[in-house]
Amino acid sequence: MERETINNIKTLGIDMIHEAKSGHSGIVLGAAPIIYTLYANHMNINTSDSNWVNRDRFVMSAGHGSALLYATLYMAGYDLSIDDLRNFRRIGSKTPGHPEVGITPGVDMSTGPLGQGVASAVGMAIAEKMLEEKYKFPKEKAFKDKKLIQYRIYALCGDGDLMEGISYEAASLAGTLNLDNLMILYDSNSITLDGKTDATFKENVLDRFKAMGWYTDVVKNGLVVNDINKAISKAKESGKPSIIEIKTIIGVGSSLAGTNEVHGKPLEKEDMEQLKTSLGISNIPFFVNENARMDFRGKISTRSNKKYEEWVNNYREYVNKVLDGDASKLNVLFGKEKPADLNGFDFDLKPKEATRVSNGRIMNKFIKEVPTLVGGSADLSSSTKTYLNDLGDFSATNRAGRNIFFGVREHAMGAILNGMALSGFRPFGSTFLVFSDYLKPAIRMSALMNLPVTYIFTHDAVNVGQDGPTHEPVEQLVMLRSIPNHDVFRPADGTEIIGSWAYMLNSRHPNSLILSRVDVDNLKETNPNGVLYGGYILRKEKNQLHGILIASGSEVVTALKVSDDLWKEYGLDFRVVSMPCRGLFLRQDKQYKDNVLPKGIRTVVIEASSKLGWEGFVYNDNYLITIDHFGASGTKDEVLAFCNFDYETIKKRIISLFR
Numbered sequence: 001m002e003r004e005t006i007n008n009i010k011t012l013g014i015d016m017i018h019e020a021k022s023g024h025s026g027i028v029l030g031a032a033p034i035i036y037t038l039y040a041n042h043m044n045i046n047t048s049d050s051n052w053v054n055r056d057r058f059v060m061s062a063g064h065g066s067a068l069l070y071a072t073l074y075m076a077g078y079d080l081s082i083d084d085l086r087n088f089r090r091i092g093s094k095t096p097g098h099p100e101v102g103i104t105p106g107v108d109m110s111t112g113p114l115g116q117g118v119a120s121a122v123g124m125a126i127a128e129k130m131l132e133e134k135y136k137f138p139k140e141k142a143f144k145d146k147k148l149i150q151y152r153i154y155a156l157c158g159d160g161d162l163m164e165g166i167s168y169e170a171a172s173l174a175g176t177l178n179l180d181n182l183m184i185l186y187d188s189n190s191i192t193l194d195g196k197t198d199a200t201f202k203e204n205v206l207d208r209f210k211a212m213g214w215y216t217d218v219v220k221n222g223l224v225v226n227d228i229n230k231a232i233s234k235a236k237e238s239g240k241p242s243i244i245e246i247k248t249i250i251g252v253g254s255s256l257a258g259t260n261e262v263h264g265k266p267l268e269k270e271d272m273e274q275l276k277t278s279l280g281i282s283n284i285p286f287f288v289n290e291n292a293r294m295d296f297r298g299k300i301s302t303r304s305n306k307k308y309e310e311w312v313n314n315y316r317e318y319v320n321k322v323l324d325g326d327a328s329k330l331n332v333l334f335g336k337e338k339p340a341d342l343n344g345f346d347f348d349l350k351p352k353e354a355t356r357v358s359n360g361r362i363m364n365k366f367i368k369e370v371p372t373l374v375g376g377s378a379d380l381s382s383s384t385k386t387y388l389n390d391l392g393d394f395s396a397t398n399r400a401g402r403n404i405f406f407g408v409r410e411h412a413m414g415a416i417l418n419g420m421a422l423s424g425f426r427p428f429g430s431t432f433l434v435f436s437d438y439l440k441p442a443i444r445m446s447a448l449m450n451l452p453v454t455y456i457f458t459h460d461a462v463n464v465g466q467d468g469p470t471h472e473p474v475e476q477l478v479m480l481r482s483i484p485n486h487d488v489f490r491p492a493d494g495t496e497i498i499g500s501w502a503y504m505l506n507s508r509h510p511n512s513l514i515l516s517r518v519d520v521d522n523l524k525e526t527n528p529n530g531v532l533y534g535g536y537i538l539r540k541e542k543n544q545l546h547g548i549l550i551a552s553g554s555e556v557v558t559a560l561k562v563s564d565d566l567w568k569e570y571g572l573d574f575r576v577v578s579m580p581c582r583g584l585f586l587r588q589d590k591q592y593k594d595n596v597l598p599k600g601i602r603t604v605v606i607e608a609s610s611k612l613g614w615e616g617f618v619y620n621d622n623y624l625i626t627i628d629h630f631g632a633s634g635t636k637d638e639v640l641a642f643c644n645f646d647y648e649t650i651k652k653r654i655i656s657l658f659r
Contacts, residue, residue: 001295002225005075006036007279008289010253012071014275015286016088016095017266023089023097026250026262027065029275030222031156031187034246035072037228038154038185040299042236044307047077047300050105053333053424054148054311057108057124059155061117062187063098064264070095073106075288077297080105082286101422101449109422110449113441115164118184119412120445121155122170123419123427125182125241126394126404128153130374131423133399135330137314137322148311148318149333151181152236158187159197162205166441168212169412174241175213176407178396183235184243187222189250195260206245215240222248253278332372333424340370340505342498342528349494349522355553356458356515358494358522360385362501367391367402370505374420375428375454376404378413384430384458384515410435414442414455421451426505430456433473433514436480446510447485454504455512460490460553461608461627462643463518468633477609480512481583489581490514491531492556493522496580499531503584516554518636523557526578534584537596539563539576547658548575548603550617552582555606562606562651572658575601582613604654608645623657625650 010032017023039045044056060069067088074080080094087093094104098112108124111117132150137143161167174182186205190197206216215238219227228246235242251262255271267275276283319327331337345365349358367373367388374394381387381403392401406413406429413429420427431439436457446453457480462472480488489500489511497513504511523538530536535550539560551559559576566572577596579585585593597603597617604623605614611626618624625645632642640646 004292013067020089024064028068030248061157063111078106114160115166118167119170119415120419123416125179127423129399166411169409182241215242219246222246372426374402377430386430410438414439428454432459433457453510462631465636469630472631490553495526499528534581535579538578551606
């Protein structure tokens with residue numbers, strides 16, 4: 001029944017696209033044999049327990065092929081109905097335009113931006129290796145060959161995915177780490193939306209992957225299930241990450257087969273009719289061949305049920321004999337991680353140091369209490385200070401290490417972190433703030449998927465100095481703050497870093513932590529609990545409130561000093577508000593916000609970043625002391641003066657506003 005099942009997957013997919021009047025018919029018709037072969041013969045899944053921790057993962061990196069995936073998941077037996085398929089691309093449906101994790105049973109990752117899926121699959125493969133090592137049975141005869149965690153990650157990609165540079169960043173790391181649990185199925189049809197790929201994409205893809213340490217193979221006819229099946233089986237035994245190039249014809253069977261015209265639109269009615277006739281499928285919309293559906297489900301359940309039962313037995317044995325009956329030690333596998341409590345830690349803050357240095361020491365204090373916190377940097381751990389002492393380096397020969405060296409691969413790092421978060425970790429990655437632009441697509445996907453990823457960005461302002469404007473962030477904070485479901489923390493000192501982590505370790509969405517390269521004072525006024533409100537009164541006015549100074553990060557010290565000087569010199573009485581997380585402050589109730597920033601009182605914002613987003617806090621732009629142009633190359637003091645952001649200039653501007 002394999003041909004009947006494949007044909008029914010095809011017709012359900014094109015019916016969905018026709019009903020929605022939107023979608024991508026070409027991949028549905030061309031790649032159906034690939035996805036059928038994978039699910040029917042290889043994927044270890046449980047359609048009744050779609051979140052089974054030891055299931056194989058599938059990433060539809062070519063996310064525009066969502067109709068193909070949904071039709072397959074329906075035929076496979078996941079909790080999807082024909083009505084769900086009919087509602088493809090409709091508000092509130094289980095079948096959105098591109099796959100979204102948490103919306104559709106059986107979808108392991110939200111995909112759409114090409115290349116992100118491939119890179120996140122690498123993160124999933126890293127996560128599996130870590131989990132497999134962490135929860136392995138003891139080396140005793142009684143436990144021989146037993147595994148609590150052992151699964152594979154499969155990704156389906158197209159030419160577009162492999163044109164995106166992020167794919168090669170991630171693939172290079174996967175080869176270096178020898179992630180033999182990862183397999184890419186490459187739907188190679190030589191067509192993209194604009195036309196044939198030979199105008200833009202002529203390299204030998206398999207040679208490139210082979211050079212990166214991957215096992216490679218090619219299936220010359222993507223219609224032959226047996227050939228695809230054999231190639232997958234061989235790749236699974238290769239001992240390397242693997243990619244199989246499967247030659248297909250986009251839109252095969254339609255009148256537009258082999259052309260870019262079939263890539264991204266529904267088929268015409270007449271074309272659908274002739275296609276269904278040639279496939280032997282009824283022309284009734286959303287027709288289901290029940291025999292084919294039951295055969296497909298039978299193939300999956302016959303193989304997977306055995307694996308599931310084996311895992312259940314292994315789980316019980318692991319709990320009873322390895323953990324002495326304490327199943328709570330496996331809570332992290334099931335998303336039941338105990339909230340982190342940083343109270344009671346002696347963080348031993350220095351009187352003066354860069355917040356990147358304080359953060360490194362703080363992380364190393366609590367890291368052993370948060371077993372899911374793993375990560376690294378894009379070749380900058382010596383600068384970002386995020387190395388986890390005494391916890392080892394993850395590598396091809398050490399799967400237990402909690403430090404990951406991503407190399408100079410910011411794009412891939414972000415997407416890899418997403419793959420790890422989808423696998424139960426609370427990962428972090430670090431680089432310079434100015435390079436956060438490289439991670440933007442991945443951060444957006446973190447926020448869209450509601451993943452607890454922490455992005456650590458150091459060298460937070462133009463005062464990095466002599467590296468010049470290419471390394472001096474100006475607009476990056478605006479970009480990061482604009483991302484929905486993502487909080488940005490710019491702490492003033494070590495105490496506020498502790499408060500930031502107290503929030504971030506208990507949140508279920510992504511966060512960014514912005515840290516300084518230059519030394520700052522650890523202030524007696526800062527309060528970790530105040531950080532939990534996003535902004536708080538750092539120093540109250542003495543008598544009559546003349547104005548409020550709002551600052552974040554390194555500029556908090558500046559605000560305090562200005563407040564002191566203007567009181568002594570002019571009798572001007574200022575309240576100082578620290579605003580480590582503007583977005584979090586804005587989500588507080590009106591009473592709290594009005595208490596911190598009373599109506600009718602003039603405020604001044606001091607921040608070494610763009611003014612965008614601060615306008616609602618001030619009377620007019622004159623009260624925004626910010627940096628809205630690129631910096632320059634020079635010493636710290638020279639650059640601050642060049643940007644009109646040195647202390648004396650800031651002080652004079654505030655005097656002019658209140659005198």
